Amino acid sequence: MKKILNYIFIVSILVYSSACDSNFDELNTNKVSATSIDPAFQLNNAIIGSAYSTGTLIYEIGVVQQIVSPNSGLLTGANYNQDNRGVTDDSWQAYYRNVIKNTKDVISQIKEDPSRENLYHMTRIIQANAYMVLTDTYGSVPYFEGGVGYSQQIYLPVYDSQQVIYTDLIKELSEASAALNPSGRIETADILYAGDIMKWKSFGYSLLLRAGMRLSEVDPTTAQSVVQQAFQGGVILTNSENASLKHDPNYTNPIGNLLNATEASNFYLTEPFVEYLRSKNDPRLPAIAITYVGAKSGPEQTPANGTYAADVHVGMPMGNDNAGAVKAASDLGLASFYEFAQADRRRLAKNTAQNFLVTASQNYLLLAEARQRGWITSGDVESYFNAGVRAHMLQLGTVDEGSSIALGEIDAYLSANPFDSSKAMEQIGMQYWVSSFLNGPEAFANFRRTGFPILQANPYQGREVEFINRLTYPNSEISVNSENVQAAISAQGADNLATKVWWDK
Template sequence: MQKIINYIFILVVLVYSSGCDNNFDELNTNKVSATSIDPVFQLNAAIVGCAYPNGSLVYDIGIVQQIVTPNSGLVSGANYNQDNRTLTQELWQGYYRNVIKNTRDVINQTEDNPSRANLKNMTRIVQAFAFMVLTDDYGSIPYFEGGKGYSDQIYLPVYDSQEAIYEDLIKELTEATAALDLSGTMESADILYGGDLNKWKSFGYSLLLRAGMRLSKVDPVTAAQVVQVAVQGGVILTNDDNAKINHDPNYTNPIGNFLNATEASNFYLTEPFVDYLRNRNDPRLSAIAVTYVGAKSGPEQTAANETYDASIHVGMPMGNDNAGAVSAASALGLASFYEFAQADRRRVTKNTAPNFLVTASQNYLLMAEARERGWISSGSVEEYYNAGVRAHMNQLGTVDEGSVISTSEIDQYLEQNPFEASMAMEQINTQYWISSFLNGPEAFANFRRSGYPELTPNPYPGRDVEFINRLTYPNSEISVNSENVQAAISAQGADNLETKVWWDK
């Protein structure tokens, strides 16, 4: 009897198990989870990923002496001209993980799909932008094999020379921009230009102009040819067409978020930057800066004691640690170093401020230099120069209505600070420095390329170098991809802040 009961029990279990297994796969399949994604949304992810990280504030923007902090620790970098690989790696990791990984995948997905050819070429342009930023900051980088871990299982990519990278960047930008087909599929879901291919073409040719100008020292013949193609193709010439990432409360500007959180009272406009603007009665100083009069601490930096008055703004001298900043503030008659001028975090560095990638102002100024060099024949140097200054002043008003500069103020500035042909290169590239405010990688790149503005080396006594010429590689690369990193170092030079990139001669 017990055996019969046992057999019945086993039979019941088997029947029940069989019943549970019936339609098991169907029951355990998530019918609402996406199994694929339209690649245009991956392009959007790549575009958002191009926003400059906090490391760009500490290094790129600090190197060109626009914003600096007296503090050490996590935020030490260009304030002391010292290597801090926790921050020099941010751009590298962010761009490879969030930009290049996505652009590589989109290009692979659309390679053999003629109906998505425009998407492929838009993506090639974004990828070229990201690689240009990376190589300009670091020099030799994984380019031809970079970002191919998923598609080709290349986990230890070879590093390529900047010379080889620029040759291919110019090819990519030339081909991709020319191949955009106005009669082809309109990718209206893209967040940069809503599928407007005319604007995408202007973006591509603007990057080509930038790439050509990078070669001004090392290969002026090629530089002139590339610049001519870019200008003839049509670059961005209005603020409405600026290539920018629009941020909102859900997708905040990384630097804006940083400066409105724990670091709100730790970063200040520098003395060289403030003095240059104030000494020329530049209305941009009032549009950019805020001073909290009498503030003795961060909590005392309130709207009640803020002023935009340019005559009140005092920039923080370079080369100070925390104690030095206290002494410098006292010597200047300030209540504390919290009374030094800041980039206004309620206007230009608010959480939702756009992140500008390429602007009309920058293009006008590059064209002014190209005209000065005789590389283009249309227009005059002075016309391009004035248009560049005017475009940047108007651009500030698109960030926040509190930063609007009137036409009469712009006219007065240009009248009081006229273009002088004998100082063309200095004036053009110093204006480019101002125009690229908060666009750290571009300001840093053009400063090295042009040599302007003429900045005094950071005087901090414990500095590693007088001027930082490049960022150092991430420790993760050194430890994991060591063979290829060492090959790059052997060809390029020591992995330190002093080694120059190829085009910086």
């Protein structure tokens, strides 16, 4: 009897186990969790990731002497002309992790899918923009093997020279811009242009124009050919076409976020920038700046004592640490260095401010230079120049209504500061500097290419170089991908702030 009971018990367990296992896979499958993602959303992640990192405020924007901080530690950078590898890696990490990783994956998924042809070419354009920033910042970088650790298991990518990278960037931008098809599928999920293919074309050709102009000193023949191609393709020439990231409370502007948080009272407009705008009676100074009159501390920088008045703004002199800034403020009769002018964090530097990748103003000024060089034959230099100045002044009002400049003020400025053909390149370069305010990577690149604006070397006594020409490689790359990094350094030059990138002649 005992054996029979044991047998019945074992059979019951087996039957029960079989019943429990029935449809087990189906029951344990999450039917609401995504198993794939539309590559259009990955492109959106790459677009969002294209916003300029906070590190550009410490380095690139400081190099061109628009904004600096007197503080050291994490904020050491162009304020002291010293290497700070805790910050120089910001753009590297941001672009490889948030842009290149996504664009390379999207391209690998849809390259052979004719139904997503437009998305493929849009992705190539965003990727080209990211790589242009990376190579302009560091020089040689992983290009062909960069960002494919997941898809191709290349974890130690080879570095490519800037000359090789630019050759391929020009090819990519030329092909992608030309191939975008308004009759093809419209990618309505696109957060940059809502799938407007003609605007994407203009964006692509605008980047091609920028790439061509980068070669002006190192390969003028190729530069002229590329610029002509971009111009004929059609570049951004209205503010409604500007390639800008529209930030909101969920996806904030990194620079604006920094200036509205822990570092709100630590960054100031520089003396060279403020004085240039003031010397021209430029209406952009009150549109950009705010001074907190009588402020002796950060908490005293309140809207109640803030003023936009141009005659009140005083820029912080270059080359000061915290103690130096205290003395400089005292020498100028200010209550403290907290009374130096700042980029207004409630208008242009708010955390929801747009992040401009390419603008009509920048394009007009590049076309003015191209016309001056004789590389294009349509239009005249003065008209392009004036259009560039006008477009930037109008652009400020698209960021915040409080920074709007009246048409009458714009006309008065152009009348009082007329274009002078004998100083064409200088005037164009100076206006490009102002037009690229808060676009650190582009202002930094154009400054090195053209030599404008004409700036005095940072006088800080502990500086490592007079002018910063590139940023240094991340410590993580040096320790992990050391063989390829050393090969790049051997070919390019020392991994320091003084070494020039290929096109910087």
